[in-house]
Amino acid sequence: MELSKEFIQNLRQEYKAARLNEEDVLAHPLSQFEKWFKEAIEAQLFEPNVMTLATADLNAKPHARIVLLKGFDVEGFTFFTNYLSHKGQQILNNPQACLVFFWADLERQVRIEGNIIKIDSIESDSYFNTRPRLSQLGAHASPQSNVIVSRDVLEDNLKHLSAQYDNLEIPRPIHWGGYKLIPNLIEFWQGRESRLHDRIVYEQVDGKWEISRLAP
Numbered sequence: 173m174e175l176s177k178e179f180i181q182n183l184r185q186e187y188k189a190a191r192l193n194e195e196d197v198l199a200h201p202l203s204q205f206e207k208w209f210k211e212a213i214e215a216q217l218f219e220p221n222v223m224t225l226a227t228a229d230l231n232a233k234p235h236a237r238i239v240l241l242k243g244f245d246v247e248g249f250t251f252f253t254n255y256l257s258h259k260g261q262q263i264l265n266n267p268q269a270c271l272v273f274f275w276a277d278l279e280r281q282v283r284i285e286g287n288i289i290k291i292d293s294i295e296s297d298s299y300f301n302t303r304p305r306l307s308q309l310g311a312h313a314s315p316q317s318n319v320i321v322s323r324d325v326l327e328d329n330l331k332h333l334s335a336q337y338d339n340l341e342i343p344r345p346i347h348w349g350g351y352k353l354i355p356n357l358i359e360f361w362q363g364r365e366s367r368l369h370d371r372i373v374y375e376q377v378d379g380k381w382e383i384s385r386l387a388p
Contacts, residue, residue, distance in 0.1 A: 188279075188363075188365050189363065191362060192370035193370070197360065205360075208360065212275045215275075215278060223238070223249075224271065225251070225270075226269060226270040226271075226272070227269045228262065228266050235262060241271075247354060251351055252296070252351070254311070254348050255290075256315075263351065267287045267288045267289065268288075269285075269286070269288050270283065270284065270285050280363070282361070283358070285356060285358075287354050287356070288352065289351065290352075299350060305342065309330055309333045311345050312329070314326060314329070357374065358373070359372070359373040360373075371385060
């Protein structure tokens, strides 16, 4: 390999953009998340709603992938996917999961742990109807996470579906819809100099959010 171990080891960035103190954060973690999320949007970051979703299968083997946040409220964080996909099956068997946002330009990370539930079909229908038409067709065309012999399978499926629904409303597939992660722990991480980062964590204890600081 052309890249040496020493070169990779010496890749580092000093963090000095901001700080995060206990007296600066809001009482509810979703309010604090909203504040940071708005600042990520205002900073014109590329897709600030990109998040890593980590799940585990029946053998406790971890899996992670990138998904898009499509909404949040005082209850939790919503995203959409194929229920029959690998992540859908993992969520079905073990609803405990973790989300991670990383906003590099702001030197910030948010880590969210909790349990995932399906949202109701009306909400899934409502979001599906706002998607671009080709994205709607794609939800039908792709047998997500299944092995396919070539990309031609997808292209042929899309061509067939485009003809089938020509000038017709495209219904939401029953195997596609939304999930919501209900958090029980949310950590806000702000990069600091000398790797002495700020880590403020909210954890639910007896139905209330308690705030503490973690060592970096």
